[in-house]
Amino acid sequence: MESYGDLVAADDVLLFVNAAITATGQREFHADAGTQRLSLDFLHAYMLGNYRDLYAGVLALDINDHNAALIVRRLLETSAEATVEQRRSEGRLIAGRLALLPPQRVYGLFRALRRAGVNNRRTRALLRDWLAARPDLAFDAVKYRSGLKQALRHAHLAPGDGELGTFLFAPLSRAHYDTPILETWRRAHYEQAAVYELPYTVAEGFAAKHGIPRAVFLERIAPRMTRLEALRLQETAERRGVAEAVAVDLARMPLTRLAGYVLSLPVAERVERREELTGALRAAAARVAGVHRGTWGRVTAVLDDSFSSYGSGVKRRRPLAVAVACHYLLEALADRYAGLWTSGRREALLAHPVGPTPLGERILDALETAPDRLVIVSDGWDNAPPGLAAEVLRVWRTRIDPERRTSVVHLNPVYDADDFDVRRLAPSVPTAGVRDAEDLPALVEIAQFAEGRTGLAELTAYLDARAERLLAAPGQRTAAGGAR
Amino acid sequence: MTSYSETHAPSGLFDGLRTRPSQVWGAVRLVPLVRAEPVEDLRLHPRIHPGPGVVDLGRKGSYCSYIPHSFVAEWTGDGTPAAAYGTQLAEGPAEQGSVAAVRLHFHRRMARQEGRRRLRFLPLHLALEGYLALHFGGPTIAWEEWSRQALSQGLSPRVEAAYLGLQVPGLADALSVFEIHPGQCGVLVYLADALAAAFVVPHPEDYRTLHPTLVQDLYGDLVHHYATLMPPVPDFRARIADTGIRSLGELRAAAAEQTDRWEEFHDTTMAAGLVEQESNWQRVRRMGRFTLSRFLPEFRPKQDNHIGEAILDERGRTVYLKTFRLSENQVRRGFLLSRLAAHDWHLADTATEFGIDDAALAKRLETAGFGHLLRQRR
Numbered sequence: 049m050e051s052y053g054d055l056v057a058a059d060d061v062l063l064f065v066n067a068a069i070t071a072t073g074q075r076e077f078h079a080d081a082g083t084q085r086l087s088l089d090f091l092h093a094y095m096l097g098n099y100r101d102l103y104a105g106v107l108a109l110d111i112n113d114h115n116a117a118l119i120v121r122r123l124l125e126t127s128a129e130a131t132v133e134q135r136r137s138e139g140r141l142i143a144g145r146l147a148l149l150p151p152q153r154v155y156g157l158f159r160a161l162r163r164a165g166v167n168n169r170r171t172r173a174l175l176r177d178w179l180a181a182r183p184d185l186a187f188d189a190v191k192y193r194s195g196l197k198q199a200l201r202h203a204h205l206a207p208g209d210g211e212l213g214t215f216l217f218a219p220l221s222r223a224h225y226d227t228p229i230l231e232t233w234r235r236a237h238y239e240q241a242a243v244y245e246l247p248y249t250v251a252e253g254f255a256a257k258h259g260i261p262r263a264v265f266l267e268r269i270a271p272r273m274t275r276l277e278a279l280r281l282q283e284t285a286e287r288r289g290v291a292e293a294v295a296v297d298l299a300r301m302p303l304t305r306l307a308g309y310v311l312s313l314p315v316a317e318r319v320e321r322r323e324e325l326t327g328a329l330r331a332a333a334a335r336v337a338g339v340h341r342g343t344w345g346r347v348t349a350v351l352d353d354s355f356s357s358y359g360s361g362v363k364r365r366r367p368l369a370v371a372v373a374c375h376y377l378l379e380a381l382a383d384r385y386a387g388l389w390t391s392g393r394r395e396a397l398l399a400h401p402v403g404p405t406p407l408g409e410r411i412l413d414a415l416e417t418a419p420d421r422l423v424i425v426s427d428g429w430d431n432a433p434p435g436l437a438a439e440v441l442r443v444w445r446t447r448i449d450p451e452r453r454t455s456v457v458h459l460n461p462v463y464d465a466d467d468f469d470v471r472r473l474a475p476s477v478p479t480a481g482v483r484d485a486e487d488l489p490a491l492v493e494i495a496q497f498a499e500g501r502t503g504l505a506e507l508t509a510y511l512d513a514r515a516e517r518l519l520a521a522p523g524q525r526t527a528a529g530g531a532r
Numbered sequence: 533m534t535s536y537s538e539t540h541a542p543s544g545l546f547d548g549l550r551t552r553p554s555q556v557w558g559a560v561r562l563v564p565l566v567r568a569e570p571v572e573d574l575r576l577h578p579r580i581h582p583g584p585g586v587v588d589l590g591r592k593g594s595y596c597s598y599i600p601h602s603f604v605a606e607w608t609g610d611g612t613p614a615a616a617y618g619t620q621l622a623e624g625p626a627e628q629g630s631v632a633a634v635r636l637h638f639h640r641r642m643a644r645q646e647g648r649r650r651l652r653f654l655p656l657h658l659a660l661e662g663y664l665a666l667h668f669g670g671p672t673i674a675w676e677e678w679s680r681q682a683l684s685q686g687l688s689p690r691v692e693a694a695y696l697g698l699q700v701p702g703l704a705d706a707l708s709v710f711e712i713h714p715g716q717c718g719v720l721v722y723l724a725d726a727l728a729a730a731f732v733v734p735h736p737e738d739y740r741t742l743h744p745t746l747v748q749d750l751y752g753d754l755v756h757h758y759a760t761l762m763p764p765v766p767d768f769r770a771r772i773a774d775t776g777i778r779s780l781g782e783l784r785a786a787a788a789e790q791t792d793r794w795e796e797f798h799d800t801t802m803a804a805g806l807v808e809q810e811s812n813w814q815r816v817r818r819m820g821r822f823t824l825s826r827f828l829p830e831f832r833p834k835q836d837n838h839i840g841e842a843i844l845d846e847r848g849r850t851v852y853l854k855t856f857r858l859s860e861n862q863v864r865r866g867f868l869l870s871r872l873a874a875h876d877w878h879l880a881d882t883a884t885e886f887g888i889d890d891a892a893l894a895k896r897l898e899t900a901g902f903g904h905l906l907r908q909r910r
Contacts, residue, residue, distance in 0.1 A: 354711050442774070443777055447774050
């Protein structure tokens with residue numbers, strides 16, 4: 049039998065998971081960065097104070113890097129409050145999660161810990177272990193120079209060999225380094241050719257120093273870019289006439305990033321390159337779908353391309369990119385698929401954030417296709433007319449489809465700072481936060497909990513299972529970000 | 533002397549416009565108005581909105597353009613910025629130099645804003661001018677109660693204060709998160725569910741251009757108080773009674789009924805203050821089938837009173853409309869002036885109409901800010 053407290057706990061954890069997936073502390077369409085950060089900080093403090101174990105357990109889920117770093121930081125800040133048993137399990141979760149985070153995030157976390165004056169034994173041990181597991185510390189010393197330097201200084205660690213220490217703390221005091229990358233860095237001060245053997249971000253500084261023309265620089269540094277750097281620089285390369293050198297294989301890009309890139313192109317170019325872009329999106333979606341391809345039966349999606357899906361200047365078109373990515377992923381997962389845009393647009397490739405959000409009407413259209421699953425991707429600001437989506441879904445569930453032939457799930461890419469959760473459409477419909485369309489299958493799994501049919505025991509079991517998975521397969525996501 | 537012809541107000545101010553569901557942000561409610569067929573032959577002056585559609589229409593020859601008051605552009609043709617003075621009708625894109633404008637001397641910072649062509653300078657419209665000039669000449673008969681200043685200079689100087697939209701809390705946010713409907717040609721701005729302003733243009737593209745300029749318009753102090761003090765207003769959420777619904781078709785019909793119900797409720801209840809107000813219209817200019825007019829209300833104390841300017845077509849349909857809600861004090865001043873004028877500025881007669889004595893009326897005039905008009909007595 050479940051107590052009332054357990055139900056509240058399960059509810060709070062799900063709310064926090066939704067927030068941790070979507071919130072990034074940046075400006076959103078309806079709230080500024082300050083509001084978002086304040087709201088998120090409160091939520092973290094609340095979770096840590098009330099459910100420390102569950103709070104740490106969330107690290108094993110597909111939450112975003114920003115929140116993962118925040119959780120780790122708060123756990124380390126309050127080490128003294130944890131029991132010995134808690135510290136052990138937390139330590140494993142933190143180590144497992146740090147291995148998945150991109151290195152710049154981890155160095156950022158170390159910097160934050162240093163600023164906050166957190167320097168307990170546990171923190172130092174984690175730092176030491178993480179640094180020891182880095183594949184090439186010399187590469188880090190060049191690319192994340194100040195980050196590594198501060199981390200070493202903060203944890204009182206001696207850098208591996210004498211050369212690395214000299215490089216970090218008195219770099220130009222030596223006339224020669226034996227480690228190739230350190231020597232390249234030294235030579236790059238005087239020799240332009242050496243610049244092109246350094247990582248892109250480091251080389252950029254040297255290029256400015258030597259006054260290398262941008263086009264020449266981009267062309268020659270292209271092989272040293274990570275694939276996301278290359279994707280980001282497509283437009284610049286096009287403008288400078290070095291598009292071939294910086295060319296990327298779009299089909300190999302992560303699905304949501306790719307969708308974001310496609311939406312950044314002007315409509316005329318999207319029309320012109322329709323085949324290529326659609327092909328790339330389909331290939332990326334097929335790769336994500338993997339073995340689940342074509343197993344979801346009849347799926348209909350209602351996708352939000354209203355003006356609010358523009359997001360904000362700092363998260364430009366993010367909600368729309370998620371919707372476009374979901375469109376292609378669901379197409380791959382389904383047997384028979386139909387995607388309906390709120391604006392009535394037919395082609396996902398030409399999506400553009402404009403107009404109101406008549407979700408209720410579009411859901412009616414979707415239900416008419418008699419799907420097995422209905423997936424709604426929207427920020428939940430249903431305004432034409434307000435509340436119609438909730439009413440349609442309620443009446444549908446109670447009067448027309450009480451046997452649940454159609455399962456409905458709502459995915460929301462935007463954290464609502466005022467509600468400490470993603471905005472819900474209706475109480476009868478499970479809502480889950482979504483950041484990358486790639487996580488969609490896992491999210492549908494979590495969304496079952498939100499329907500209120502499962503309690504705290506199942507949820508804890510699920511978190512434990514995910515923690516096992518996290519610890520069993522370390523480093524599985526490092527391929528997605530970071531270095532190529 | 534301003535003379536207003538008696539009521540020839542259009543029967544339906546919002547004919548041809550359909551009300552769509554409102555969007556709420558804090559105490560601000562914005563109600564979009566959608567035109568089934570945009571008006572093609574009256575467009576924003578091409579200096580403001582150089583759209584391709586305008587050029588095409590220009591060839592037909594039967595094309596008018598309008599310039600909302602105080603729009604900054606190169607009106608004078610010599611490259612310096614100037615603000616249009618008063619809302620105007622112009623005869624197609626070829627006509628140049630016929631725009632009444634005020635030359636502007638910008639400081640560096642303001643000039644940069646002007647570069648984006650969104651600046652409204654001196655945000656005051658034709659209609660407001662009409663209100664300020666109301667019985668501006670002062671007493672028509674030199675009754676002994678009126679001061680020498682009143683007789684020689686009339687009401688001059690006549691001053692009214694209003695708030696810039698940017699100073700109305702929440703309005704700028706509400707406008708920036710508002711999702712413009714397809715075909716939208718107008719908006720009604722409510723603060724704490726009191727109608728603050730109505731704005732209608734002929735074409736959706738014009739609306740898109742002018743939507744952000746709503747924060748640079750004038751709003752009365754009543755509107756400002758409501759925005760500052762009132763709690764957020766609730767959404768009118770759709771509600772479907774689920775008894776008797778057995779199929780998707782019935783559900784769809786019920787949903788459509790919700791939209792219609794809102795439209796009816798809004799038009800007959802929420803916008804009633806503006807739609808049903810008796811007003812006096814004055815024709816300012818006529819061009820082709822369009823007439824530019826301004827209107828003043830009958831000044832009914834303790835009710836909504838909207839002044840405004842409008843462009844109507846030959847059938848009396850509104851193609852352009854902009855209104856300003858007078859504050860309570862402004863209504864009282866307008867009311868006193870119009871009653872005084874009706875009695876040829878005779879104090880005792882006017883006092884009799886109000887059922888008070890001379891001294892009480894003098895007191896009332898003084899509190900309304902017209903004390904300087906009365907001769908000081910021992």
